[in-house]
Amino acid sequence: xxxxxxxxxxxxxxxxxxxxxxxxxxxxxxxxxxxxxxxxxxxxxxxxxxxxxxxxxxxxxxxxxxxxxxxxxxxxxxxxxxxxxxxxxxxxxxxxxxxxxxxxxxxxxxxxxxxxxxxxxxxxxxxxxxxxxxxxxxxxxxxxxxxxxxxxxxxxxxxxxxxxxxx
Amino acid sequence: xxxxxxxxxxxxxxxxxxxxxxxxxxxxxxxxxxxxxxxxxxxxxxxxxxxxxxxxxxxxxxxxxxxxxxxxxxxxxxxxxxxxxxxxxxxxxxxxxxxxxxxxxxxxxxxxxxxxxxxxxxxxxxxxxxxxxxxxxxxxxxxxxxxxxxxxxxxxxxxxxxxxxxxxxxxxxxxxxxxxxxxxxxxxxxxxxxxxxxxxxxxxxxxxxxxxxxxxxxxxxxxxxxxxxxxxxxxxxxxxxxxxxxxxxxxxxxxxxxxxxxxxxxxxxxxxxxxxxxxxxxxxxxxxxxxxxxxxxxxxxxxxxxxxxxxxxxxxxxxxxxxxxxxxxxxxxxxxxxxxxxxxxxxxxxxxxxxxxxxxxxxxxxxxxxxxxxxxxxxxxxxxxxxxxxxxxxxxxxxxxxxxx
Numbered sequence: 059x060x061x062x063x064x065x066x067x068x069x070x071x072x073x074x075x076x077x078x079x080x081x082x083x084x085x086x087x088x089x090x091x092x093x094x095x096x097x098x099x100x101x102x103x104x105x106x107x108x109x110x111x112x113x114x115x116x117x118x119x120x121x122x123x124x125x126x127x128x129x130x131x132x133x134x135x136x137x138x139x140x141x142x143x144x145x146x147x148x149x150x151x152x153x154x155x156x157x158x159x160x161x162x163x164x165x166x167x168x169x170x171x172x173x174x175x176x177x178x179x180x181x182x183x184x185x186x187x188x189x190x191x192x193x194x195x196x197x198x199x200x201x202x203x204x205x206x207x208x209x210x211x212x213x214x215x216x217x218x219x220x221x222x223x224x225x
Numbered sequence: 226x227x228x229x230x231x232x233x234x235x236x237x238x239x240x241x242x243x244x245x246x247x248x249x250x251x252x253x254x255x256x257x258x259x260x261x262x263x264x265x266x267x268x269x270x271x272x273x274x275x276x277x278x279x280x281x282x283x284x285x286x287x288x289x290x291x292x293x294x295x296x297x298x299x300x301x302x303x304x305x306x307x308x309x310x311x312x313x314x315x316x317x318x319x320x321x322x323x324x325x326x327x328x329x330x331x332x333x334x335x336x337x338x339x340x341x342x343x344x345x346x347x348x349x350x351x352x353x354x355x356x357x358x359x360x361x362x363x364x365x366x367x368x369x370x371x372x373x374x375x376x377x378x379x380x381x382x383x384x385x386x387x388x389x390x391x392x393x394x395x396x397x398x399x400x401x402x403x404x405x406x407x408x409x410x411x412x413x414x415x416x417x418x419x420x421x422x423x424x425x426x427x428x429x430x431x432x433x434x435x436x437x438x439x440x441x442x443x444x445x446x447x448x449x450x451x452x453x454x455x456x457x458x459x460x461x462x463x464x465x466x467x468x469x470x471x472x473x474x475x476x477x478x479x480x481x482x483x484x485x486x487x488x489x490x491x492x493x494x495x496x497x498x499x500x501x502x503x504x505x506x507x508x509x510x511x512x513x514x515x516x517x518x519x520x521x522x523x524x525x526x527x528x529x530x531x532x533x534x535x536x537x538x539x540x541x542x543x544x545x546x547x548x549x550x551x552x553x554x555x556x557x558x559x560x561x562x563x564x565x566x567x568x569x570x571x572x573x574x575x576x577x578x579x580x581x582x583x584x585x586x587x588x589x590x591x592x593x594x595x596x597x598x599x600x601x602x603x604x605x606x607x608x609x610x611x612x613x614x615x616x617x618x619x620x621x622x623x624x625x626x627x628x629x630x
């Protein structure tokens with residue numbers, strides 16, 4: 059039986075919303091904000107659902123709206139744009155050594171990154187997107203993804219090294 | 226170490242977000258919110274105003290309703306859109322009924338119909354638009370802010386000013402907000418960071434360039450973000466602006482140039498509707514519909530506060546959708562509830578005179594769910610769907626009940 063648009067939309071939301079929400083949360087660091095962003099992105103998708111569903115990648119379409127908006131929100135938030143201050147870091151221990159505590163600290167370090175770099179990491183290592191797919195999700199070039207990824211990893215290495223030194 | 230961090234990032238991201246769960250009934254919330262977002266405010270200039278309120282017909286069932294049923298209201302289907310398209314917005318001005326149509330296979334479009342006959346006059350297609358925000362303005366002007374998807378999310382990219390029949394146009398620059406307030410045939414006010422911007426467009430079909438200049442004396446009190454700014458509307462000769470605060474988490478209304486005159490501090494944007502010199506508000510969940518004067522002081526009539534439906538109009542949860550619209554003389558309230566079959570369809574649309582102190586509240590037996598409303602003269606135009614999950618595909622006209630004028 060052919061699904062109606064609304065049944066199709068509901069099925070899409072059921073299947074994809076948790077993954078998308080988790081991505082938004084990892085970028086924004088705030089569950090409520092991530093929920094709002096996801097709902098807003100889905101509203102935009104719903105308005106164009108008839109055309110979106112005809113593509114093979116409705117999730118990519120929604121993810122692009124979600125991620126770009128999350129970056130935008132992150133840029134506007136003070137905590138996201140505050141300069142990195144090693145003394146204010148919550149503790150960025152070597153994750154490989156510290157296990158769960160280290161992962162928590164690593165996440166804290168990720169949140170110190172600029173939103174666009176954070177988004178690249180989330181898309182690459184949580185959503186398992188390729189560089190090309192990440193570029194599409196961000197609406198930028200593969201070159202931009204590469205440079206953002208490179209800077210993000212360099213910053214993370216720096217944070218880990220700083221923390222190791224302080225420890 | 227990069228590889229080590231990469232591996233750990235995967236584990237960390239999985240573990241850190243594992244607890245996150247989407248909101249319940251998210252698809253229904255999206256449908257309901259989509260309806261609400263489209264109900265945007267315009268002013269008495271355009272004779273239509275849109276807003277969003279939450280209401281529930283659960284209250285209709287739970288409370289006796291003192292309103293009067295409107296007798297003999299027969300609707301006439303005026304416009305039916307092409308199969309597969311859906312109506313996103315409607316507005317009226319002069320002899321025309323305007324409709325924004327969502328895409329089936331193609332792009333968004335705005336069409337003008339003869340509002341007496343329903344005949345299609347012209348249709349403008351926006352091939353690259355991801356979003357449209359159309360407005361009707363003074364002198365029959367039609368404004369469309371075109372938005373596209375980009376690296377920073379949805380952004381307005383161009384402004385179109387169209388002749389009443391949509392056949393002539395002038396195209397202006399990217400503006401700072403999709404919300405604008407047409408104040409003449411060729412000018413509109415745009416709320417921007419710190420105040421209002423006046424956008425002047427060449428008349429449709431004439432050569433020239435659009436100009437923008439800061440409107441003096443329109444300060445909003447403190448810096449605000451350009452993104453997230455809400456609507457602006459003329460209220461009693463001044464401009465009221467829906468202003469985000471606290472990084473966009475709170476909103477209140479402020480009079481431009483008089484930042485000390487403000488109302489509200491809500492957790493979510495609170496839409497409103499202007500009728501004459503009054504601003505009507507859905508004052509948040511659990512609170513009644515309120516009327517504000519030009520000083521943004523509550524002046525809610527007693528009959529509204531006492532009405533068993535209207536006093537709870539903001540009380541339902543997010544799954545309940547309803548609408549609040551206004552024209553110069555009439556306030557319209559539509560109540561919906563996805564939990565019920567709307568057997569109480571006679572309560573699906575109510576109206577009352579905007580300036581009255583004692584009502585009455587009149588109900589119209591409109592079948593289906595009201596998505597959009599526009600009023601001109603003695604006629605009200607509705608877009609409805611048979612179910613909340615449906616999409617509106619036609620415009621039906623009804624006479625405005627005499628008691629509501």
